[in-house]
Amino acid sequence: MDMLLILIQGLMVIGLIAVGVHYKGMAIGLFGAVGVLAFVLLFKIAPGSVPVSAMLIIMSVVTAAGAMQLAGGIDYLVSLAQKLIRRFPRQITFVAPLTTYGFCMGAGTGNIYYSLMPVIYEVSYANKVRPERPLALAATAGQLAITSSPVSAATAAMVGLLAPLGFKITDILSITVPASILAIIVGAFVMNRRGKELEDDPEYQARLASGELQPPSSEAQAKPVTAEGKRSALIFLAGVAFIVCAGIFEELRPLVNAKGKLMEVDLSQLIQITMFTVAALITALCRIKAGDIVKSPLFDSGMVAVVALFGVAWMANTFIAANEAVIVGGLGELAKQAPIMIAVALFAVAAITTSQSSATFSIIPIGIALGLSPATLAAMWPAVVGVFLLPTNGSQIATVELDRTGSTRIGAAVINHSFLLPTLIFTAVSVGVGLLLASLK
Template sequence: MDVALQALTVLAAIALGVRTKGLTVGLWGAAGVLVLVWVFGLPPGSVPTSAIFVIFAVVTAAGAMQAAGGIDYLVGIAQRVIRAHPNQVTFIAPYVAWLFATGAGTGFVYYSILPVIYEVAYGNKVRPERPMAIAPTASQMGITSSPVSSAMAIMVGLMAPLGFEITNILSIVLPSTAIAIGAAAFVQNKIGKPLDRDPVYQARLAAGEVTAPEPVDIGVASASAKRSTWIFGTGILLILAFGIFEGLRPVIPGADGPEPLAMTTMIQIIMLIVALVILLWCRTRSADVPRAQVFRSGMSAIIALWGVSWLANTFIAANEDSIVEGLGGIADNAPIFIAVALFIVAALTTSQSSATIAIIPIGITLGLEPWQLTAMWMAVIGLYTFPINGSQLATIELDATGSTRISRFVIYHSFTIGMLVMAVVSVLVGLGIGGIFYG
């Protein structure tokens, strides 16, 4: 009974955080920790300080890049790529959104290319729903593909003690996600009627509610904006190099003798230096970094991670035996249930990071292999189950044709099919790749 009440406390804290959204998810997590400690007498769990420090370092570097104009430069490149092949916008837009979110470590890039996707689709008589419903989903897949996203920082911190480094994670995630996006784009390209036979669009057109979108001005990026993206990109390449070639890392004293510096520490050092180089070489004001959208959203992610992970770790550490006993059989017979749990928690919290820190430690406790957990981790794309995310709402609002919409059933909407295809294909392909190379 105590364990059940503790679990309800955890779920209640998360639910209250979801209702208020943003950093309050973490604040409610701290309130849940207080209840677990004070009412149930549990010792406070650990806080993933390494993951928090990695996120802080990465968003500082990304904030410096944005302050220097680097994000705008990346958006300009994305816009040109999408316009170069207008008839294939349903296939190109999601890959562009994914690649740029992967490189920048944030899905905010999508907001800037959204008007271009709509303009190109409408101008070439492509049903806007097709590219517009899949591109934001693909950009969120970029969060689990990025070496410098907050969700990846958490995953690296959880997997590193198991000997599964960032390069191992990416070797599963990158090809799986690329294949999943292609499969989703193929399916999405068949969805919906052409606009000339869509009754919703025809009614809006007759009412004078639809006008051709104005071309979006890309603008010209400054030299410092371009330089900042190259500096940031170099930082990403260094992280990958140090992850692949362990011998490149500094050797420090360890419990069992000399050992390479941990990748979580290497990422912190590299990204903080990247931020410094951008500030100095691109002559960016340090005061502009905290004002950058990427930095502000990253700080919210840190607070959310702090509270939710503290709450989850407090509950899991105190009830490890009960969890293993209750779920161990399910994990042995059907380990895929971890993917389902990740999908559901991501849907409820609308956060890949929160779902990662809440469910992956349970999988570790149950003894699942790191490659299995990594493959199933991509199910966190379930955060698009309910049409309540900013990117979804912005997409629906922009599509004046009415083709991108929410049905009366709420959980079925324009983003549903693409999200489900990406979730299923990425997990299955990931399990296949992981089984071949690590099984």
Template sequence: MDTLLILVQGAMLLGLIAVGVRFKGMAIGLFGALGVLLFVLLFRIAPGAVPVSAMLIIMSVVTAAGAMQLAGGIDYLVAQAQKVIRRFPNQITYVAPLTTFIFCVGAGTGNIYYSLMPVIYEVALANKVRPERPLALSATAGQLAITASPVSAAMAAMVGLLAPLGFHITDILMITMPASIAAIVVGGLVMSRMGKPLDQDPEYLRRIASGELTPPAADAQPKAPTRAGKLSALLFLGGVLFIISAGIFSQLRPQVMVDGRLVGVDLAQLIQITMLTVAAAIVALAKVKASEIVKSSLFDSGMVAVVALFGVAWMANTFIAANQTVIVDGLGSLARQAPAMIAVALFAVAAMTTSQSSATFAIIPIGIALGLEPATLAAMWPAVVGVFLLPTNGSQIATVELDRTGSTRIGSAVINHSFLVPTLLYAVVAVGLGLLISRVAGGGA
């Protein structure tokens, strides 16, 4: 009976996401909120957690990005990036996700991707590369980076579980880091062939014909950078680099008193503080009118993403919180019967809980109890990239809204979204190569 009820609730959740996708834009969030109401009224389930932190991060980043766009900073960044990729424009499909991966590894959070997202989009569009390719790869790479970051919350959980077995953070990184980088390269090879070229994509052509979007000129050249544009870009990048540095070196985080002791400011809050401060600096130094920021296309897309994330993540969290015990226990039982299924269980639990840390705490202890080698568990761990299996993550929704060409999509069947192939590729390649590395190193099961 419990299984049937969960299936009914899951079908309702996916159905409402599909309806929201059909109406486009923030509608996915509006129908997500309807889903929360239905869970409350029909199933007597308490509303789940609202993703406040993710929403505030998006708001702060797009505010800074919008200010930078008005100052000409996006033009400046595109011009600099184009110097690198002009000879081989398709290389952004490799460069963007690898860059995102490195930045997110340093900061310990996939939220850094929000800062890079507008630049990746603009460079891809300017070079007539289908934006879906680098954007989908980069957003997913930001999540894969969590298992290769020495400062991520999930890594802290993994180290805590494996350290008593004599397997430390450097041992984990020796497996997850090369396996993840290889997975991203393979993802680039595959995604560079996915989807029609931008100038043949029906949705892109429809938007051009309707006047919703102006195509880049055939001989488009980067706009000449202005002093204000360069300054705004440097301020924006300075903020990003500070966040990354604070993620790597905790002593760089401002210390505040909490319960009578000094602790570093939470990194999520530091991102919000830093990016809003960057926006203030751009307004003051680059002479941007603060009242105009809300009119920028980046801010507009970002705020649509906030509403969309609000509703759909709220609905997903409501469903997960009500059924987490059944879901996790069921997958844990499966893993006990077939130890090789640990990776599948990590992937599935991450998808259902939308949390790498939760999946780590739920499944890795089962692998330890089964007697699997720590190196084998570390090799399977990148499977937590399964958080992107369903399109309910903030960076997924923000990417779809940012891509005005329409190439990055959530399909009518919900599961057929732009991030599905990168997610599956990263999981399979990273886990497969990780197991090979662990065996070569003498740590196989």
């Protein structure tokens, strides 16, 4: 009877996540809250824990990022990325995803890719490189960068979960960053041979013959960069650098008097303080109106992530806490024999929820309860790039629409899309390399 009840509850959780995904955006969080209410009213289960620390980190980071975007800092970062991509046109399949990864990692969001799409497309097309190769890689690399960024929402979630185990943000990044970079390089080698050469592609030839497609008449230009834009980006990146350094060098963390004892400021709190300070400095030094920060796209998307994380993590924590003995007992032996199943679960949940943060909060606590080491969990964490398993992400759809050659596509079976191979390669290589690095710790 207990197993039947748990099965019903599990199906309810999955069903509400699916409904939330259908309605998109913060709906996944709203329907997660519906799930918590159902647990309370129908099953008489106390609400689980709320990821308050992660939510506050996300709020502080997107406030700083929104201020930077408002001041023109994102335009400055994009201009730097565009120069780098144009400098090595023949190596676009390697340069585009690595550049996208680097800038998305620094900014803590994959949204920078949207601004790079036209440049990647036009440079590859002008050099007769099949656009699908660099575009699919770059789009996916932007999502992989989330697990390498010290200021992304997913990293905030991961830090909050592993910090109590003594595993710091720098410990996480020391695994995810090298593993991700190697995964991108391997992916570029493989994708460089994917599909027919552009001039031999029948879809491309058909579009040329019909007059539907013309060679690009001019290169995409970055938006003009202002002094305030450059200043805001440097302030933001200085804040990111301080956070990383504070994670590496504990002596940089301030000592405060807490109940008569000198203690280091918690790193998650230091991130919040630093990023709000960054937002204040940008407001004061870059001539923006603080009230306009809430109107920036980065702040808007970030707050959607907060609501989504709030609801779905709350529901998942409620379900796991209520049935921890059965879940841990049932999965314990399986995970001991095949710990890689945690990576599979991260990949699957990320694909279902289309959220790295939600997958992190749903699965990593199970891995912790099963006794897996923090290094092993960090190694398997990049599997959340599974958000690209299904072609439902906005950047995937935008890429397909942008590529006028027709080389980047979503197949008739839906799952056979241009982003599937990079997603699988990035997952396999980053997790494999990560586990190797974790074994050395």
